[in-house]
Amino acid sequence: MKKVKVATVWLDGCSGCHMSLLDMDAAIISLAQKIDLVYGPLVDAQEFPEDVDVTLVEGAVSSHDDVNKLQKVRQRTHLLISLGDCAVTGNVPAMRNSIPVNKLLQRIYVEGAQEGKVVPTDGVPALLKQARPLREFVKVDMCLPGCPPPAKTIAAVISDLVDGKKREAGYAVKFG
């Protein structure tokens, strides 16, 4: 049987959703036999591959780099899933949204810093005005809210997809 190509992406989030993904205990063994994890923080691949079946994206869209990544991911993925509250609602990263970016960076890197009081610009992507959910940038096929989404739900969704079932409803959902 051909293995299903699964990728994960980490945007503006805390990686808690990825922790939850790993937290599915023994279920991960049987799942690993049916999927190929082709990209993400848990594997080594440098470039997002073509023709990925399912991509789970954690985190809000916060920077221009996030937008570019997400657009590439969308082009190369059949089914894109917003994984967790940051990807679905903006959540904690969006708590900065009412503060102008300049003011925010000044407060953290200058006023709030003990030493090296300078706003970093080299090698870091420029922030967007606001951190916003994925679906405001690309078409999202499915949303799994939660902070993080329970491991059981993530496991159920992936194994359903592996078995060729795409269910819209029926999974327990909860914000937060």
Added chain:
Amino acid sequence: MPKKKLSIRIDGELINAVEGQTILQAAKANGKYIPTLCDLEGLTPVGACRLCIVEVSGTDRLFQACTTPIQDGMSVITTSARLTHDRRISLELLFVERNHVCAVCVSNGRCELQSLASAMGISTVRFAYNYPKLGVDLSHPRFVLDHNRCILCTRCVRVCADLEGAHVWELTSRGIHSRIVSDLNQRWGDSRSCTNCGKCVQACPTGALAEKGYAVEEMVKRTDNISSLVERREVQV
């Protein structure tokens, strides 16, 4: 004089009700579920959240079950595709209007807004988030008011007026600018009419009103205490 007995139908089932009851009261008395958010047993119903909308045969208009009195022969539908659609939109609009960051809320796991969304299977909203800049009033020695989490259900306004008789809370402004205010838009800690009873905190369905000193998921509200207080005091509503 005993109240007149009326017979109505809820979802096709014949039900005996009493004159003066609202659709919601008649439904509850007969074990029929209608989702609610701003309603709290014992407080004057206001129809703020629009979740208890029902269909009434003979008209296309939807009615709020909490404020609509029953009439003899009335036939009410509590569940339909149209109602689910409209209720969902009402809930989604509540989520986008303010900053309900459930993950870092004292009421996470015990919030009526959050649990209704789960019950309705809401995994995302269709509207753009508003992300407004809203304040948090920490001036009261024991309690916190977080406007980010307020859904303007006015339970606090009503419990303070109906039950405590202190009339601390009011609504100010209109539409999306509406806010809960204490006294004449003063800081809660400066309010001279507040008795520090905490009934507003217990009545609040979300984390908008909370006790100080609680971390995420720790705030437990006792809305049942409010309802039983009303019952024991025989407050007429």
